[in-house]
Amino acid sequence: MIEMNTIYKSLVEIVDEEYVSNRKEDLYIYSQDPGMMEPHEPEYVVMPRTTEEVEKIAKLANDKKIPIVPVGGSLSLSGLVIPHHGGIVVDLKRMDQVLEVNEKSRYVIIEAGVTTGKLKAYLEKNHPDLRFSIPDAPPSATVVGNIVIHGQGRLTQQYGFNSDMVTGLEVVLPTGEVCKIGSGSVSPYWFSLAPLPDLAGLFLGWFGTTGIITKLGLKLYPKKKIRDIEVFVVEDPNLVPDVINRVTHTEMAEDIFIGAQPYPPVFKDIIMIGMLLTGDSEDEIEFKRKMIWDALRIHIDSKEGGFMMMTPSIKQDLLEMPTSSTTRFADVMKGGGFEYCGPIIPVEKFPEAFQKLLEITTKYGITYGNACRIIGRSHCMMFSFGYPFNRADPENVERTKSALHDTNVASLDIGGVPWKPEVPAQKMIMEKMDKNTLELMNRIKKVLDPNGIMNPGNWEVE
Ligand SMILES: Cc1cc2nc3c(=O)[nH]c(=O)nc-3n(C[C@H](O)[C@H](O)[C@H](O)COP(=O)(O)OP(=O)(O)OC[C@H]3O[C@@H](n4cnc5c(N)ncnc54)[C@H](O)[C@@H]3O)c2cc1C
Structure with a gap:
């Protein structure tokens, strides 16, 4: 108790009383x-405003060997921000400044708590010709x-x-030192990680187990004036890899996503492949549209697929960024639970993954939303096994949990890797992983976080 009071007081000294809490109602929210x-x-729970404050919190936690869990928008869904071993939740939402936009070298520097919604609004207002890669997560998700x-x-x-x-x-290490990674470590310009050794890999994909990112430099891209969408529909999942291959070959689509869902029944048994087209003129859009139609002519002529007619309101829905229909779907069941296992898989594995999705949801009597995104020019894809569930119904939760387990097994079986895996799926990945790679992860963690205080429970390699 005395120790707890000392820690509380130390946190208050770092950030002020207003931004520290050990009140039950606050702890419940972050649980x-x-x-x-x-x-x-x-x-x-503590809400720092500056890197210096994060540095002091890390030093305190490391000194007292108390776990720290960095938290952004808490929307990654797979328990990555649940403090499995208690300790201090470091909520970064007050670090919400857009620090610099370099229009000519097209990058932005932001603080860790900047949300996707804030960055989008900031760019629209101040740099309307620039954009970043917006996920379809609710806008309160952080970019970091x-x-x-x-x-x-x-x-x-x-x-x-x-x-x-x-x-x-910019990263605060678990032992409290602040490091800059990339060109910003030797130059005032944060334009690139290359040509230096790529130390960003020590923090990306690690779920906050190796340090707290306090600042991020991110590439911005030209924002085209006009956006349009085409949706190609097929019934046979086996055709999807070929469709994707043909469309990506044209290099004309900005974003390609795939969706399938059993409800409403009018959508049952069809697979929709959405292709976003952007351009600075109608001519540019028309040119791109023609290239894509020509590429898929073979499937139209064989009557295996065709482009969907869309009403303006459907188009508007699909063009929204982020698409609010995804968020509405997440809340489709009473009780408000939603989780998706989105393994990253080779594109040619789409038919197998789709078959697994149907088998698993039939086995457990649950519904699904399948929303995939193509990554790179068909280099791989995120295949989403999305399961809404009713948190208020324990039996429904149990069935969905079992479905999630089977999904992780199936994802690994078909040669994929679960994305943003929850702790049990992390363990499955590590069991399958090359042993020397696992040992390398272990060594890196030990060097960076000798006291094992960072988001413990995650990527626990021993
Ligand atoms: C309806 C819906 C749609 C979605 N669509 C997409 C999509 O299209 N694309 C997509 O990528 N995701 C999507 N997601 C998943 C997720 O919401 C997003 O990826 C989101 O951007 C995660 O950000 P967050 O701020 O919520 O992260 P959090 O959940 O807060 O954190 C994620 C992980 O990062 C760590 N972390 C957070 N901040 C830091 C930091 N500063 N330093 C070190 N570690 C840190 C946390 O400890 C945790 O391990 C969707 C989610 C929902 C609910």
């Missing part, structure tokens, strides 16, 4: 996320939280994972 991992309460989990967004088909767009980081 869970919208997914299905068991809740667990932290002992303290998204890159930490190797998120994907609206420019992913062109430029890779959102984490591939990082140009620099």
Whole structure:
């Protein structure tokens, strides 16, 4: 108790009383996320405003050997921000400044708590010709939280994972030192990670187990004036890899996503492949549209697929960024639970993954939303097994949990890797992983976090 009071007081000295809490109601909120991992309460929640404050919090936690869990928007759904071992939740939402936009070298530097909604609004107002790769997560998700989990967004088909767009980081190490990663470590310009050794890999994909990112440099891209969409529909999942291959060959689509769902029944048994077209003139859009139609002519002529007619309101829905229909779907069941296992798989494995989705949801009597995104020019894809569930119905939760387990097994079986995996899926991945790679992860963690204080429970390699 005395120790707890000392820690509380030390946190108050760092950030002020207003931004520290050990009140039950606050701890309850930070004990869970919208997914299905068991809740667990932290002992303290703290909201730093500056890197110096994060540095002091890390030093305090390291000194006292108390766990720290960095938290952005808490929307990654797979329990990655649940403080499995208690400790201090470091909520970064007050670090919400857009620090610099370099229009000519097309990058932005932001603080860790900047949300996707804030960055989008900021760019629209101040730099309308620039954009970033917006995920379809609710706008309160943070940009940093998204890159930490190797998120994907609206420019992913062109430029890779959102984490591939990082140009620099500022990181507070678990032992309290502050490091800059990328060109920003030797230059005032945060334009690129290359040509230096790529140290960003020590923090991306690690779920906050190796340090707290306090600043991020991110690539921006030209924002075209006009956006349009085409949706190609097929019944046979076996055709999907070929359709994707043909469309990506044209290099005309900005974003390619795939959707299938059993409800409403009018959508049952069809697979929709959405292709976003952007351009600075109607001529540019028409040219791109023609290239894509020509590429898919073979499937139209064979009557295996065709382009969908869309009303203006359907188009508007699909063109929204982020699409609010995704968020509405997440809340489709009473009780408000939603989780998706979105393994990253080779594109040619789409038919197998789709078959698994149907088998698993039939076995457990649950519904699904399948929303995939192509990553790179067909280099791989995120295949979403999305399961809404009713948190208020324990039996429904149990069935969905079992479905999630089977999904992780199936994802690994078909040669994929679960994305933003919850702790049990992390263990499955590590069991399958090359042993020397696992040992390398172990060594890196030990070097960076000798006292094992960072988001413990995650990527626990021993
Ligand atoms: C309806 C819906 C749609 C979605 N669509 C997409 C989509 O299209 N694309 C996509 O990529 N995702 C999507 N998501 C998943 C997720 O919401 C996003 O990836 C989101 O950007 C995660 O950000 P966050 O701020 O909520 O991260 P959090 O959940 O807060 O954190 C994620 C991880 O990063 C760590 N972390 C957070 N901040 C830091 C930091 N500063 N330093 C170190 N570690 C840190 C946390 O400890 C945790 O391990 C969707 C989610 C929902 C609910």
